[in-house]
Amino acid sequence: MGRILPGLIVGLIFGAGLALSDMVNPARVLAFLDLAGAWDPTLMFVMGAAILPAAIAQLIRRRLRSPLLEDRFSVPESRRLDRELMLGAALFGIGWGLVGFCPGPASAGLVLGAWQPWVFVAAMLAGMSVHSFALSRITR
Amino acid sequence: MEPLTPFSAIAGGLLIGSAAALFLLLTGRIAGISGMTAIASGVGSGGTPRSQAAAFLLGLPIGSAIVALFVRQPEIDVTSSLPLLIIAGLLVGFGTRLGNGCTSGHGVCGVARLSPRSIAATAMFMASAVATVFLARHVIGG
Numbered sequence: 001m002g003r004i005l006p007g008l009i010v011g012l013i014f015g016a017g018l019a020l021s022d023m024v025n026p027a028r029v030l031a032f033l034d035l036a037g038a039w040d041p042t043l044m045f046v047m048g049a050a051i052l053p054a055a056i057a058q059l060i061r062r063r064l065r066s067p068l069l070e071d072r073f074s075v076p077e078s079r080r081l082d083r084e085l086m087l088g089a090a091l092f093g094i095g096w097g098l099v100g101f102c103p104g105p106a107s108a109g110l111v112l113g114a115w116q117p118w119v120f121v122a123a124m125l126a127g128m129s130v131h132s133f134a135l136s137r138i139t140r
Numbered sequence: 141m142e143p144l145t146p147f148s149a150i151a152g153g154l155l156i157g158s159a160a161a162l163f164l165l166l167t168g169r170i171a172g173i174s175g176m177t178a179i180a181s182g183v184g185s186g187g188t189p190r191s192q193a194a195a196f197l198l199g200l201p202i203g204s205a206i207v208a209l210f211v212r213q214p215e216i217d218v219t220s221s222l223p224l225l226i227i228a229g230l231l232v233g234f235g236t237r238l239g240n241g242c243t244s245g246h247g248v249c250g251v252a253r254l255s256p257r258s259i260a261a262t263a264m265f266m267a268s269a270v271a272t273v274f275l276a277r278h279v280i281g282g
Contacts (some may be wrong), residue, residue: 006166007167007192011199012206014159014244019204019214022144028219031141033273038147040141042149048245049153050160054252056171057161067168069210074187079256085266089246093246093265095231097272099220100233104173104241107197108204114216120229127175127233128183 015108021046024109026100026116033097073123141217160249167192172245173200174236184237239265250260 022028023046031040066072096102101109101120109117145177163171169187176193178184188196197248220228237244239261241250246265 003167003192004190004195006163007195008173008202010159010163010166011196012203013155013162013199014173014196015200015203016207017152017155017157017159017203018200019152019207020155020211020216021149021237023152023156024141024204024214025216025263026220027141027142027215028159028183028272033269034277035270035273036274038255040143042144045146045149046153046156049150050157050248051252053154053157054160054248059167059254060161064165067164067166069166070168070231072168073164075164075170075253076255076257079206081257081260085239085257088235088237089264090239090268091231091235092239093235093268094272095228095233095235095245096265096271097187098192098231098276099218099225101225101228103177103236104200104242104244105278107173107177108200109214109216110217111201111205112208112214114218114226116216116218116220119222120232122230123226124233124236125181125183127230127235128178128181128237129233130230131234131237132178132183 002069014104017050018105018108019112024105024112026105029100029102029105030097033100141215145161156244157248157252160252161245170241170245171196172241172248172249173197174232174242175240175245178237187199235265 018024025077032043106117160171175186176196179186179190180194189218224271246258246261
């Protein structure tokens with residue numbers, strides 16, 4: 001319970017934010033990405049507003065020796081820009097631009113009455129499996 | 141599609157960012173949804189314990205359902221065909237694993253902590269998404 005409850009509550013706040021800001025609606029996301037169409041700035045406001053508390057947390061973190069519920073902070077420290085990072089981000093962007101779903105909004109949208117998030121999330125899990133299978137083949 | 145009030149956009153964004161902030165200060169970890177999806181589904185492993193990742197993911201639809209019931213009912217307008225949804229899902233799943241993150245882990249958490257990897261990844265997926273929409277809507281579909 002010690003780890004489940006914080007996970008659930010934080011996920012709930014995150015999901016509420018995605019629904020309130022309409023990021024669960026792919027049409028809203030695509031309208032932001034469509035610079036040559038009827039451009040909708042919503043995503044820019046959402047992301048800007050989201051970065052603010054996340055950045056404040058970074059400042060608070062520097063004054064803490066450990067997080068409140070665990071022994072230490074485990075944040076990725078790598079600064080290296082490699083081919084995997086850039087290729088992965090490029091492929092993710094293509095998928096995102098094709099329909100307007102990314103992982104969080106698609107998951108939060110599962111219960112809003114549309115069937116499309118279910119198909120997308122299932123395909124996303126399949127895509128993740130393909131990656132881990134390919135990785136196990138390469139590194140073996 | 142009705143324009144969204146800036147209040148809803150900013151309030152929603154603040155909730156998303158506060159969740160990421162809470163997750164960092166409570167657990168010491170990045171609130172990255174693609175990573176937690178991989179951990180919860182058993183496809184990947186990482187710092188977040190599986191039970192916590194699963195609980196976080198369960199919280200996402202509960203939070204959106206609460207907003208839909210009590211605040212505003214968001215629409216989900218999807219015009220994409222079934223094959224396109226599948227292709228997009230495969231690309232997002234594979235790409236976020238290869239690139240170690242998505243809009244939450246890189247776009248919000250990573251940019252907020254000024255991680256060079258996350259800033260580069262965010263610039264890349266934004267650019268490729270914008271290019272994809274341009275091609276789909278104004279070149280191929282135009």
